[in-house]
Amino acid sequence: MSTIEIRHIVFDIGKVLIHYDPQIPYRRLIPDQAERDWFFANVCTHDWNVEQDRGRSWEEAESLLIECHPEREDHIRAFRRHWHEMVPHAYTETVMLLESLVAEERDVTMLTNFASDTFREALKRFPFLALPRGVTVSGDVGLIKPDIEIYRTHAQTFGLDPAATLFIDDSMANVEGARTAGWQAVHFADAQKLRADLAAHGVHLARLERRAAL
Template identity: 60%
Template structure:
């Protein structure tokens, strides 16, 4: 295994909390109806197209045409997006900052809509500390597409074999490994710390 010279972090559910259900617990108090709405209307597949760069207005219009009675709840997804990201996860942002402070090369690679990413940067200044970030909506590619890993490595001059990567999605981890990275599934700060230690990086 090549010595690690580059560290790459995903953002959602690795550095910041991301839970689309939070505002809908108030908007749709009935748990069964709420689950139906999130599983069938504002689905992950629908949201990922905004991560790919589709404008919110276009995304909302497509769903409202299909589910006209749900229009207010559909629009609430973007209107109340900030509630879905209530704060930073414990420990991991501090671990990232410790790596930066120790002089390590740290970047981020994230599936994120462009406008909501700007909100996240304003709310969480720690996200401005890495050397740079590749945002899916800004480049028109999304994980787990192999191309976004190759693009990130090219943009930031990373040696894939010397790059350790943390993501909360197993398909993304598999794709990163396929691109030659040393990728790890994020499950807890403790496991991340152990993975970093195994790579010779103490935090």
């Protein structure tokens, strides 16, 4: 159990609170798996998409790829056009943990690698994202996890004491980035593990415990 009192809890969003899988629409658009794997490895790559999280516009991002792969224009533009299909649902049990923390007046914020426009779209679709005190969106600040500066920016913006901050992220690299910034951090796998990790850091959820006892 941690001996440091946790006063701030910071959630990642993608694959912690909402599901994200860019393969979903492309299983329909590019049915052949080998071709689809090639497309994600060589055209709409992870590194290409990360730059939108850093703040690059979709117009610029699409133009760069279309110049190199003009025969793939429709599939390239489909990435943004069908983005809503890539985030089909929230993780209900994790959202319940978030809601319980907010209801118990814990200081909850969010820190996410997300393009500015798609985050606003997600905010409309998943209203619980408005429950925490605030959010740092990478596309808005021009920084991405695990760059230590985004953790420092978030802590400064929301007045967090790094040593008293617990960060939750599905990426081990982002967890390590938070630790480098002086935060406590846990690697997200599922809601059950998260609840245990919260308890191990002294964060007990009385609201959920009462519900379980009924």
